[in-house]
Amino acid sequence: MDGVKSLKLPKVKRQELLKETIEQTPFITDEELAKKFSVSIQTIRLDRMELSIPELRERIKSVASHQWNETVRALPLEDVIGEIVDLELDKRAISILDISQEHVFSRNNIARGHHLFAQANSLAVAVINDELALTAKSELKFTRQVKQGERVVAKAFVEGDNDKGLTIVHVDSFVDNEKVFTGVFYMYRTAEEKGES
Amino acid sequence: MDGVKSLKLPKVKRQELLKETIEQTPFITDEELAKKFSVSIQTIRLDRMELSIPELRERIKSVASHQWNETVRALPLEDVIGEIVDLELDKRAISILDISQEHVFSRNNIARGHHLFAQANSLAVAVINDELALTAKSELKFTRQVKQGERVVAKAFVEGDNDKGLTIVHVDSFVDNEKVFTGVFYMYRTAEEKGES
DNA sequence: ATTACTATTAGTACCAAGTCATAATTACGG
DNA sequence: CCGTAATTATGACTTGGTACTAATAGTAAT
Missing domain, CATH: 3.10.129.10 (Hotdog Thioesterase)
Structure with a gap:
């Protein structure tokens, strides 16, 4: 689909895009990201670490809790x-x-x-x-x-x-x-x- | 904490409360629910099935994506x-x-x-x-x-x-x-x- | 009491989507 | 060619579940 032209992006560039991508579509898994950027899952995970982006479930949770924050009580x-x-x-x-x-x-x-x-x-x-x-x-x-x-x-x-x-x-x-x-x-x-x- | 008085509720009553509880605090796990109602996890899961209440992650996801859809800036x-x-x-x-x-x-x-x-x-x-x-x-x-x-x-x-x-x-x-x-x-x-x- | 039935509990195997740590491989610049 | 960075691989473990099977407890009816 929206493949990345087989051009392997340099690390920094990929991380920038990664960040954007996750911001825009926080429901994406590492696996999908790996495919999207044509790198391994591990690379994505390293990237997330370096950018301190939490994992999918945490992201979803935080999106959800914006609306339905438990601490609202x-x-x-x-x-x-x-x-x-x-x-x-x-x-x-x-x-x-x-x-x-x-x-x-x-x-x-x-x-x-x-x-x-x-x-x-x-x-x-x-x-x-x-x-x-x-x-x-x-x-x-x-x-x-x-x-x-x-x-x-x-x-x-x-x-x-x-x-x-x-x-x-x-x-x-x-x-x-x-x-x-x-x-x-x-x-x-x-x-x-x-x-x- | 807010235990249910050790009185084991009848099934229907428990399921009512279960439903309410989950509606109010959708971020609760089966484990916590089991504790809250002093029953086993399996019972909670049976209850959820009978009430067709999805699992935690799905609940969170639906809350999150609801918000996301409406938040399209x-x-x-x-x-x-x-x-x-x-x-x-x-x-x-x-x-x-x-x-x-x-x-x-x-x-x-x-x-x-x-x-x-x-x-x-x-x-x-x-x-x-x-x-x-x-x-x-x-x-x-x-x-x-x-x-x-x-x-x-x-x-x-x-x-x-x-x-x-x-x-x-x-x-x-x-x-x-x-x-x-x-x-x-x-x-x-x-x-x-x-x-x- | 025996049977029938419901409710509950237990236990196993399995899954997704991760973490954490360790090691091996590849890529690239000097 | 060597060293370092970047990437990939691998395995063990975690959460919060599903699916399925089996065992047990409680109650009611015959």
Whole structure:
């Protein structure tokens, strides 16, 4: 099929392609890779080692767990938009999100509001120490435009519960200490603070 | 850990629980299941057969490939979220969004708030007859949970401008005529109210 | 009690897709 | 031609299974 022209690639080149190939189609076995590059399985395995690419099953697992992370029951970190850099359940959390091309309007390079919201909202969910946390209500303000290339730091802190049992979480987002977004999230939670299955 | 009380469950009951358990945590091995239910591995395997539940690796694979298929670099937060079915600039707009797997929390199949927000927010942006429209402020309420498989219809109508020159857009989202989300968006615009591109 | 049947457990051989370690072979540059 | 790097081969072992066979325990019916 997509044979490699019988030209035996030099090692580095092959490894580059190998990496790409696996990134694109992580479900490929060493055997198939060996055929594809016309080398032995062992060579592929050496390559994987040198590139520290895990084996098929681990790759599949990691792809799968992105969607269905088992640790979600404890901490939905995988589901968070942005990257969590600090987290103390039911107290506070911080995440960062680098605004890249896919977050902005193509015309003016300004970040689209829903990404800032998503970052803040998912942080509010993550900070809640509960399996089921949902946003019931929120008030937001976008105080400054965020441009492509900027790094948004969202800081959440849990204020406590209101009369209706909703947990109030404040999230403020900054770019270089300048506030770009502020929001209050009223979170619904199962309130069964612990018991698992 | 979460042993099953040494009470040996009847077969049917065990199989029910088995099914649930696997649905919830598909990464569990037969061995772990055997321990959990205090039966032998073989029993678990018989159970799986009778329930036609595939083995661990197949389960993982299917979870992974599901995700992979949907992830063909078509991220949910990209263009206009949802599909616009009606639009009269500076007046009203309607969009629909079918809630699928990628919109929900894996644990409970409830749609994540930021998707509803994204749909509403991008609709609010779209309805503004201006090249540059940004959300300055908004107030939202999530009035009902939305589950996977449901179709969310978001309806936006432009109320007008407030004293600060922000355009006020109301967006209400429904599933089967039941309101699931309501929001007011205060939109910043360049104010050059005119033709489009 | 004997039979019948279901449920459960045990044990074997086998498989895929690996790891790990060791050795042999080939390729290539100086 | 020699030395080193790259590649290939080989074998033992691992996980998490399938497929199949056989044995055992428990219960109900006759």
